[in-house]
Amino acid sequence: MSKALCGVFAPVVTPFKSDLSVDADLFVRHSRWLMSQGAGLAIFGTNSEANSLSVTERQQLLERLVQDGLDPARMLPGTGCCSITDTVALTRHAVDIGCAGALMLPPFYYKGVSDDGLYRYYAEIIARVASPKLKLYLYHIPAFTGVPITLTLIERLIKDFPDTVVGIKDSSGDWSNIEAMLKAFPGFAIFPASESFLSRARPLGAAGCISATANINPVAINRLCAEWDQSNGPQLQQQVDAVRQIFQSYPMIAALKFATAHYSGNPAWDIVRPPLTALPAPQKTQLLEQLQHIDFAMPGLKD
Template identity: 50%
Template structure:
């Protein structure tokens, strides 16, 4: 199995737990990572849901090392390594390759808005060249609502021509199925992951590779079941159920809500902590959220 094919399916962007002083709680992070992988999920730490841009490079490297030391399958990992600083992206990506990660999920540099395509191409190309390792597999992170820096089809085409085999796929969190379908259609073999469980069935039918969704932290097994069974006659029924689940979570401060649910499910209140500028989910709203999730059969 190649590194990139080992990532097909559903990847969970692992929540990052914090201690009372907001330092990373490594032991709790590893426990959640192991629980998710035991469900058959891959991991995509240090993206949006992991509060990745609130973590330092050293903290991310420390957590990658901890995942490897815990004996987890690094070929099923796609850590987020895209930073505003070129040297940070290079350092994180090179370390992920050294540890045997199946790929890296790379945001474009996102501080400067409206960059030219030439500038974005140079940012990705320079990172790839400086890592200088044929084992590197780059998955582009298209999330224009958050980063304000879209990854266009023409940019993907340029990168694929320049770095075939290294530029391996994308996570599309835009919610725009037409864009995901276009990536699948125009770039055969390019692995497209939906950024929402709402589009799993559509993306799989278009030739996609799977899904990377924040909600996989609490409902990933159901997402993986649909990815595995998307060709079966009752797949649409499972997709509808996932859409009902997504409807419960939409409109909430998602990271804080997921941490609140995780705190309730594990009996570990420490999970509620988030790093500023995020704030904790209101405790008075937790019971309502838990009841709604129980009502659709997500929680026992």
């Protein structure tokens, strides 16, 4: 079993134009900035509004990133859909274009499904993509999907597909679950969804983190991921926690986009696709005051 990826990945926020079409130029610009700050690209994640994007939009955006010279070896696109055929199309496309892996939600419409049913779903995807290049990362986010990925299922998938199922993102927010996975599956690439777990997870072998706030604080999170065991580790953890705690007290996607709009000087970033809504004005004011209080900045973002 190989640990294909490590480090910090951002579920890249997706910019939209006033007509709600995707702003591909702005998407490339932000992705390039993130990579220049040391972050990999977990495009089409939860905070990317991925499930508000069509299969075609996702494929076109991925192609645009690669055409513009961004390295697919540091890309982990989200490909999981409710439909097997959509998931296969996105996953095969990611493999063919050279992405390092595919981050795959379980099918999330039907609730109360069994581990056997989820196993069949993932096994079917693997069989249909039919590529030794496929590196599949499971995506455990039960608060959104209502479909947990259990340790029993992980064990079964690793056993049957050791060269394909190589990692997981755990967005449960449950340290006991993260810790149990780290202890049960050494060598499996486990990414907590919050940098707040890094100082506890890295000593147990966590590969890094895939964090929403890597969109706006990539350098500090990347430094913590690399230096957690140094003398300045506790201070680095405290600094990223301060930023994380501010953002997670707001609707995360709207807050990330507003901050990006503010620090880039581009108000287009404030647009979200329905049914989401932008932060109301009082929350925008409050968020900026909190960020100014901790001297927060996004250097190099503004053109």
